[in-house]
Amino acid sequence: MTNIRTGFFIMIFTSVLFLLFITSINISAEEIPLSPKINAKAWILMDSSSGEILSEFNADKRLNPASLTKMMTSYVIGQKIKSGSIKYEDIVEIGKDAWSPSNHILQGSSLMFLKPGDKVSVYDLNKGIVIQSGNDACIALADYIEGSQETFVDLMNYYVKKLGLKNTHFMTVHGLDAKGQYSTARDMALIAQALIHDVPKEYALNKEKEFTFNKIRQINRNKLLWSHIIKVDGVKTGHTLGAGNNLVASAVDKNTRLISVILGAPNDNIRFRDSERLLIWGLNFFETITPVKSNMALVQQKVWFGNKNKVDVGINKDIAITVAKNEKKDIKMNLNFNSRILEAPITKNQIIGTIDFKINDKLIKHYPLMALDDIKKGNFFSRLIDFIIMKITSWFNIWF
Incomplete structure (x- = not known):
């Protein structure tokens, strides 16, 4: 725990120094410095409103999305709620496939700790997905909404095509490593953009810092929600052995909202540090205007x-x-x-x-x-x- 706290404070300290450095310079539009160097396999920084790309590296390289997959799971759920197909107050009875002791894939992964026979509202399961990154909650809601995980995954891939994503294909509802599952930094930014614009009530869950279910209190894994430098209100972390450390983050300053994506960072602290540095750079040198x-x-x-x-x-x-x-x-x-x-x-x-x-x-x-x-x-x-x-x-x- 001491090492985690030390690493987190180092991340905050270096980010503050970076912020002080760039805000102390009076730079004209022609002299905007290059974006900060990012330690990851791929990244992108996008203006959520205009879609303008401010910085990118290997943005179309197909990589393992890990739990960033849950952004699409959340998007599908948000569309279902928006259409009235399901309601927050609907009660879901949990089956055995969402119980980690009977499903070896779930063992050792992030969970909401559901048990067979539990009766849980759609609202709580949804929060379990967004806030706790519960793989069991993904399975429970997929079964409830479409009857099976496979059919729900088909719906996820339907929205992949509808959103015009060129390099994304899902094989699971939760993002655990699976052959044939891939996405890119660019496509992940576009999914985040769709979440923010198309299903804002669903997206709003991303800013909640904790969720308690069955007396088990779990903290949102997105440490940038606690940033004192920029206002971050989402979106999702992801980590598996195959993916490394992934993070999609979104920050707002007045009329400007930026989305950053980092895929394949070498460790947990670097993905948060570099995401914050990238967002600080973007918010300090660019703004969004709506002339018409x-x-x-x-x-x-x-x-x-x-x-x-x-x-x-x-x-x-x-x-x-x-x-x-x-x-x-x-x-x-x-x-x-x-x-x-x-x-x-x-x-x-x-x-x-x-x-x-x-x-x-x-x-x-x-x-x-x-x-x-x-x-x-x-x-x-x-x-x-x-x-x-x-x-x-x-x-x-x-x-x-």
Whole structure:
């Protein structure tokens, strides 16, 4: 215990020194230092809102995810609860396959310590997965939701495809070493992003620091939840002999949320130390801005031959952009229309141009520009007037 505490205090001390060092420097956007050196097989740092990658190494290398697998297990559970297929108050009767003495795979692994015949709520089992990393809880909920672990794993891999993950395949519901099971730092960041955005109530469990079940109190293994330097509220640790030490972490500072993934760190202390250093670096030198909100009218555009003569123009989703700090004032927005003549009928969300964001004349983001309303054809009389006006304006090369 003394060695664990000593290692943890060393990790905090070095992180504080690193933070003091980088915050004492007044650095322009062009002089942002390289991200800290990470001791792991692979890593990535991603802006959760924009998806921008700030740092990466071997991000697409297939590695053993270990208990990071439980993020997808949690995602599936969150989707089931969100859809109403299951409820937190549902009671699950525990079977023998979720009992470690009768399942050799579970022996020596992280457990909720379930027993056959126990009647446990979905809510408690879910907390056992997220907070305690209980492999037995994963099995119990998989059996309850889909009837078997195999069918639940199929559902996990269905969401792998739906989320567009290119290098992930699951063979278990819990992440214990299994042939053919793999993921990458990039895909794990995307799963964390999906957890945060798609099932926020499920994700909220990740910030809880402890859970007591059957009078057994267990502490969340994510030590960064106790960080005094950055605000971390998730996500998941993982460790097996085949994987080494893995960690997915997410930290928030004002409007910026970053996700870090470290795979294959040599020991427990290094994965936490390096994850914290990576997140500190990202939060100190970058920020997320939202220059355009969903369905916000940026401009009104003239419409010919319609029942209305103007249409609101914008975009149908919030736009998040990651910029170096102090670059916010330099960002420029340009609207480019596909044609200077816009004719009815027009349908809502019809693409009529592009919206470009630039910093110092460099294109950083590019999105489709859309009509925010339906515009139907006008009556014969209004269309005739528009035709006459269009003819006259074309003679004199004058356009509205």
